[in-house]
Amino acid sequence: MDIKGLDYNTQREKLILSEYGREIQKMVDIAISLPTKEERMSCARAIIHQMEMKNPQVREGNNYQQTLWDHLYLMSHKQLDIDWPYDMSDAENILSKPSPMPHPTHEGQAHLRHYGHLMAETFEKLKTMPAGEERDELTRLVANQMKRDLATWGHGSIDDEKVADDLARFTDGIIQIDLSSFHFDNFNMSAAGNDLKRNKKRK
Secondary structure, eight states: OTTTTOOOOOOOOSSSSSGGGHHHHHHHHHHOOOOHHHHHHHHHHHHHHHHHHOOGGGGGSTHHHHHHHHHHHHHHOOOOOOOSEEEEEEGGGGGSSSOOOOHHHTTEEEEEEEHHHHHHHHHHHHHHSSSSHHHHHHHHHHHHHHHHHHHHHHTTTOOOHHHHHHHHHEEEEEEEETTTOOOOOOOHHHHHHHHHHHHHHHH
8 A cells, every 4th residue: 555645664775774773874865965075074973973872782892983984884885975084994794694604513414414423533534444354343343333323313224235335425435345244233223212212301
């Protein structure tokens, strides 16, 4: 509905810094239009005073005066022609969005979530170990732990082929176990399920 004479916020230009309100923005627009630099500078100082009164929490920051002038610079769309008392080169950083946070899993590897960080580090170690008895023993221990992890966190799945596939995939194909000759430890799947239930109750 459009009623003549009524001014809706939805029809107005979006405020750059909403914490100062539309009246301060109007003052900034007037300052830009003033004919002399002296008048613009005088008006700018008055606006800075009003901004500080409007948003007193800005005083809690270090060098808050520069922050206020940075805000004025942004609110003027960089069009206010005055002798700025501070360097304005970093002012636009105030409006920049923060960098995306990294995924909290190990190096962003969400597919390793049921194996955990320590297993991810062990996969990396296996990739650099020379072939021999030491690597074979570590492979045996890792494969059995993977099977336990799958039973505990993988909805009861303890498929031997999945363990072999995952181990090969997470070691870039370096570690391959032959299921026809590889023997897993005897493993009680129901016990793993009970452990998981007990862990959930403790939380």
